[in-house]
Amino acid sequence: MPIFDQGYQAYGGERRALGRRWIPVWREEAAPYLHKRAFLLLLVLALLPWLVFGAGLSFAKTQFGDSSAMQEFVKQLPPVDESWVAKLLTNGWDNFLLVIVSVWVGSGLVARDRKERTLEVFLGRALGPMQYLWAKGAALGAYLLLFTFVPVVVLVVFHVGLTGDTAFLWQHARVLWGTLLYTLLGPGTLVVTVLALSSLSRSPRIVGLALIGIMFFGLPASAILWAITRSPMAWTFSVLAELRALGYHCLGVAPEMEIPVLHSALYFLALLGASLGILYLRFSRREVLR
Amino acid sequence: MAAWSEAAKALFSHTAGQMTRSVKGFVFLGLALFPWGLLLLLQLLIWRGVPVGLGGSTLYGNLVVAYYMGFLIPLCALFFGVALIADEAEGGTLPYLFGRPVPRHVVFLAKFAGMESVLLAGTAVSMAGAFVLSNLEAGALGMAKGAGDFLMDLTAAWLGLLVYGALFSLIGLAFRRPLFWGFLVGFGWENLVAWLPGFLKRITILFHLHTLMPEHTEPKGLLNLLAASESKAAALAFLAVYGAAFLALSCVLARRIEAAHLEREG
Numbered sequence: 001m002p003i004f005d006q007g008y009q010a011y012g013g014e015r016r017a018l019g020r021r022w023i024p025v026w027r028e029e030a031a032p033y034l035h036k037r038a039f040l041l042l043l044v045l046a047l048l049p050w051l052v053f054g055a056g057l058s059f060a061k062t063q064f065g066d067s068s069a070m071q072e073f074v075k076q077l078p079p080v081d082e083s084w085v086a087k088l089l090t091n092g093w094d095n096f097l098l099v100i101v102s103v104w105v106g107s108g109l110v111a112r113d114r115k116e117r118t119l120e121v122f123l124g125r126a127l128g129p130m131q132y133l134w135a136k137g138a139a140l141g142a143y144l145l146l147f148t149f150v151p152v153v154v155l156v157v158f159h160v161g162l163t164g165d166t167a168f169l170w171q172h173a174r175v176l177w178g179t180l181l182y183t184l185l186g187p188g189t190l191v192v193t194v195l196a197l198s199s200l201s202r203s204p205r206i207v208g209l210a211l212i213g214i215m216f217f218g219l220p221a222s223a224i225l226w227a228i229t230r231s232p233m234a235w236t237f238s239v240l241a242e243l244r245a246l247g248y249h250c251l252g253v254a255p256e257m258e259i260p261v262l263h264s265a266l267y268f269l270a271l272l273g274a275s276l277g278i279l280y281l282r283f284s285r286r287e288v289l290r
Numbered sequence: 291m292a293a294w295s296e297a298a299k300a301l302f303s304h305t306a307g308q309m310t311r312s313v314k315g316f317v318f319l320g321l322a323l324f325p326w327g328l329l330l331l332l333q334l335l336i337w338r339g340v341p342v343g344l345g346g347s348t349l350y351g352n353l354v355v356a357y358y359m360g361f362l363i364p365l366c367a368l369f370f371g372v373a374l375i376a377d378e379a380e381g382g383t384l385p386y387l388f389g390r391p392v393p394r395h396v397v398f399l400a401k402f403a404g405m406e407s408v409l410l411a412g413t414a415v416s417m418a419g420a421f422v423l424s425n426l427e428a429g430a431l432g433m434a435k436g437a438g439d440f441l442m443d444l445t446a447a448w449l450g451l452l453v454y455g456a457l458f459s460l461i462g463l464a465f466r467r468p469l470f471w472g473f474l475v476g477f478g479w480e481n482l483v484a485w486l487p488g489f490l491k492r493i494t495i496l497f498h499l500h501t502l503m504p505e506h507t508e509p510k511g512l513l514n515l516l517a518a519s520e521s522k523a524a525a526l527a528f529l530a531v532y533g534a535a536f537l538a539l540s541c542v543l544a545r546r547i548e549a550a551h552l553e554r555e556g
Contacts, residue, residue, distance in 0.1 A: 005490040007464075024439060027460065095478075096478065099475065100470070100474070100478075103469070103470065103473065104467075104470055107469075138436055198400075203380060205372070205373070205376060205380070205468075205469050208469045208470075208473075209369050209372075209469060210366070212365070212469075212473055212477070213317070213365060213369070216361055216365065216477060217321065217361060217365075219356045219361075220361045221324065221328075221357070223350065223356060224328055224352055224353060224357060225328060225331075227344055227349070227352060228331065228332050228335065228342055228344065228349065229331075229335070229342075281365075
């Protein structure tokens with residue numbers, strides 16, 4: 001039928017339920033990165049310490065031979081427990097890659113939509129700011145899970161599978177729930193902070209630079225301030241140091257920086273509160289559209 | 291030729307003026323003045339008789355190695371170097387800028403010089419202030435004694451700004467995601483490889499800057515046994531070659547680039 005003969009036709013496609021309308025936005029935000037080889041390489045690099053020091057340790061403890069020399073060597077290896085997982089979870093290599101992924105995926109979450117004027121389209125349809133932000137945050141959060149909860153679960157499955165020691169699951173239950181708590185409080189807050197930063201500018205580049213500045217300003221500034229005052233409060237400037245301390249606290253291990261547990265919890269709650277406040281101010285009065 | 295020089299002067303002053311009056315300029319100012327705050331805090335603690343972990347001159351050395359060389363100089367060079375052309379591309383003004391009857395490499399070099407003039411001046415003021423504040427107890431005589439070290443630090447910082455600035459400007463012109471690659475090079479490659487033993491660290495800028503500095507920057511522990519060193523003349527030569535190569539490549543790219551196609555995502 002020629003196009004000018006076609007009259008108005010009602011849309012025959014499926015209409016998603018209100019609670020699931022964020023899924024296409026999330027998919028469109030997260031999926032393109034899976035086709036980028038450099039990005040996939042980053043994710044593989046992030047899993048390297050887990051493969052080498054985590055799975056490798058379990059392998060060495062169970063699969064090496066019975067010779068006395070080997071037994072002596074295996075005895076020297078650290079046990080797979082909360083302390084070892086805390087070290088792996090907060091190692092500098094993974095934190096560096098976590099910042100790269102946050103900058104790459106996170107800097108354009110809202111800023112790109114503002115720059116390309118697609119935010120008006122999203123918010124003009126039946127997609128509330130909450131659903132929009134949830135979809136965008138979930139895109140970054142899904143990738144950050146690969147740095148936190150996912151490798152720990154894989155490590156636990158691998159360890160229990162190799163050793164056959166199911167008692168590990170309740171004797172070291174904190175490995176799992178502590179990691180989950182860390183993931184929600186630490187990287188979860190980071191996702192909200194990145195969203196808040198991204199809503200402040202139209203340029204993903206400026207957001208990325210601000211994020212790099214915030215993340216890397218803290219380390220030298222805090223280290224020097226700590227050298228002067230010797231106070232754990234000096235680490236307040238450094239988000240990465242605070243993340244590290246939070247990981248240790250969540251897994252019940254004393255952090256090297258002697259940051260008290262209350263300080264860590266309040267730090268991330270304050271960061272979360274400030275980020276949510278920015279998002280509320282930007283989205284509640286549609287300031288973000290200007 | 292005269293018309294070019296007028297245009298270059300106008301671009302130079304426009305870039306420098308824009309940097310000093312923008313939010314980015316204020317951020318740079320805040321970061322440059324941060325060491326003053328730390329040193330004033332130290333002086334305040336000393337004045338009130340609170341025991342402190344280190345003295346003024348030690349703190350100054352730590353600031354130069356960790357803060358200026360490890361953070362401020364690479365970050366500011368990345369911040370402004372990548373934005374040199376990307377800002378124009380994002381604002382849609384690059385086709386007009388490159389459409390003028392001025393050679394593109396002159397446009398690029400004038401903007402680069404404008405950026406560097408602000409960064410060099412800001413860093414010099416910041417470092418001079420930090421040096422004075424850290425040597426308050428030593429008095430004028432102590433400051434005169436340490437002036438040679440300060441001048442060497444300042445020279446290394448200026449060279450760092452020039453070479454990093456040229457590198458990040460090149461990355462800003464060459465890559466579709468200049469920020470990502472700049473970050474990877476500036477904070478990944480530089481920090482990882484500059485401290486490694488062997489020859490590889492000569493491909494970094496940081497190692498040569500450390501060579502020029504009077505502070506002790508060799509790796510500690512086992513790595514110190516494998517540490518390599520070079521003469522200050524060799525460090526200067528490396529930095530000069532790197533800077534010239536980055537600038538020359540940037541000029542070539544600026545001449546060849548299609549302004550209308552410079553779409554960047556960050």
